Amino acid sequence: MRAILDIFTIVAVVAGAFFFLAGTVGLLRFPDTFTRAHALTKADNLGLGLVVIGLLPQMDGVMAGLKLVLVWLMVLLASATVSQLIARAARRGGSDGGKS
């Protein structure tokens, strides 16, 4: 049982790390603010979600696991809001979203 949970953790965390990597590549390679924000929020939220799910079996106790899930939900809320604000600021600024 322990071994199965450990393998689950490794697979999920590695998958999460892959999404972080993809998000970083998107941040560096995408052409303007809007697509960059898209890459960051989508990939980071999914990546962190996978890392959290992967770590859940390793926590001792339900409370510690709930705290992890809460951290993920807070990050979801914050990053969704912040990317909206950045995108709006970019659009209101009349720029082409930083294309250059």
Add this chain to the structure above:
Amino acid sequence: MTLALTLALVGLLMALAIWTVVARDTFAAVTGFVPYGLLLTLAWLQLRAVDVAMTEAAIGAGLTGVLLIAAAARLRATETPAWAERPGLATRVLAAIVSAAVAAGIGACVLLLPDPAPSLAPAVVENIAATGVGNPITAVLMSFRAMDTLLEAIVLLLGLVGVWSLAPDRFWGGRPGPAPTEDPNSILGYLARVLPPIGIVVGVYILWVGADHPGGKFQGATVLAAMWLLVMMAGLSDAPAVDRRWVRIALAGGPGAFIAVGLLGSVIAGAFLGYPEAFAKPLIVVIEAALLPSLAVTLALLLTGPPSRKDSSE
């Protein structure tokens, strides 16, 4: 594996530190400073100093970062003229030599530390039971070195007085920061309605667990201050005028209670800030609970800045 992670962390920290120093654009330097603080948090975690890590994340990266971003935004207009009058080569070389000498001096001090370093840790561990507090950091901050913590709280208050003293005469006693213009129904308004109930619980929780686990008033107060700032930024409530009585009471209450308990100690326990052994834990809890709102209001008002407009409600 851990060594590789540590080395990567150190490398990133050094690179960001150098970036922060050499970046020409003030805003770029600040952008480097914030992740530098977050990486420093990881470094403290690596050293198992969780209390310090939390303080670094809350105050070092979060609060100082916001302060510096605001300062950079304000300085933007003067940045180009400031570059025009940059000091000559001789001054810069001299500054570099002096800085390098200071860095070398500090490095020499660290390297010349006796091994094992002199430590009061065993004495703390021996006497921690007398405080009734389980977290040794809290025991040191609130009992063995309570004087430092008291002075820290007062220094913050003095900092706020310094910020307020920058207000022009005609705005004195007015409200700090710009008038709220943000549409209360914006996405920020939504966040400012959803997040504060959670944030207030988290802030008070951080204070409460500080007795036995990593946490405490400074970290908790930063979270509370952030919630209040969020509500103000979203335009849901205006910053209070600085001459409001409740503002003054909230600011002075925590340090006042701390000093009162300290004086009580000099009467009962025979030393300023000495706690009678039976009441050590309750007194520490009282001081922390009194400091939490004071610190939260102080930190939030530090960020909103000096009074900059007349109080329209008068």
